[in-house]
Amino acid sequence: MFDVGQGAAGDGRRACQGIAGAAVSHRLLFxxxxxxxxxxxxxxxxxxxxTPIREELPVRTDAVWVEACLKAWLPGLRGTGLAVPDRRLRAGPGERTVIELPEGSWWDWDVVAWDPGQLRLGAGHDLSYAHGLELVFSDPAFVTCPAAFQDPVFRExxxxxxxxxARQVGETPPVLVAFEADAGGRHLASGLVAAGRLDIVRGTVFRYWRAELAGGESLAPWVRPPA
Structure with missing residues (x-):
């Protein structure tokens, strides 16, 4: 069993626990x-x-996002009478399409890290030494974003x-964020990010080496101790 953590993935974990408790003979994999x-x-x-998985229910579902797996089989499982959690999936289409940033000076932005599992955008009033806010996109499937930009306006x-x-990735993304920002050109640059989940994280992330860190402080991924 793979521990899928919090948010909508946590719904999958709790649903699997409910199925395991009700099934007489079962095999579960997430x-x-x-x-x-x-x-x-x-x-x-x-x-x-x-049992009690019915033959007409999907035995296996593969998807780009964990939420897509949940949507494929949760309704049918509820039809069997199982007590599967009915909590709304986190950051579904139309729920969190417009980002509401916490209060602060978030004028300067750049890409902190980007790999197949995560896209991190950092923001602050000046990124020379640190940033205080991150947008963390899990399972990014489609990204159009300047490497550095200022004063973004997020919209639906x-x-x-x-x-x-949806045509590019094969299904409607759980999270789709759009914005316009100043990237240094004559016209505003557009950004569009599709992902499985979005977390807005506050905390000081230093962009230079510090041997001692207080609570809520961390180092940017490229920072290394001096040789």
Missing amino acids: KADAERMRQGAKPWTFVATG PTPDEVRFV
């Missing part, structure tokens, strides 16, 4: 495949077999943008 993630394939897989994605991203 996992993320790192190799498929690196290859750009659908990394999330859910498999459920045995247009229907055309939603359809465009």
Whole structure:
């Protein structure tokens, strides 16, 4: 069993626990495949077999995001009479399409880290030495974003943008964030990020080496101790 953590993934964990408690004979698997993630394939897989799983329910579901797996099999499982959690999935389409930033001076932005599992955008009033806010996108599937930009205006994605991203990645993303910002050109630059989850994290992230860190402080991923 793969521990999928919090948010909508936590719904999957609790649902699996509910199925396990009710099933007489069962096999459950909920996992993320790192190799498929690196290859750009659908990394999330859910498999459920045995009583009371009915034959008409999907035995296996593969998807780009964990939320897509949940949406494929949760309704049918509830139809069997199982007490599966009915909490709304986190950051579903139309729920958190417009970011509400906490109070602060978040004028300067850049890409802190980006790999197949996570995109981190850092913000602050001046990024020379530290930043105090991060937008952490888990399982990014489609990203259009300047490497550095200022004063972004986040907005609701247009229907055309939603359809465009869905065609690109094969399904509607759980999280789709759109914005315009000053990237140094004559015109505003557009940003569009599709991901499985979004977390807004506050805390001081230093961009230079510090041997001692207080609570809520950390180092940027490229910072290393002096030789």
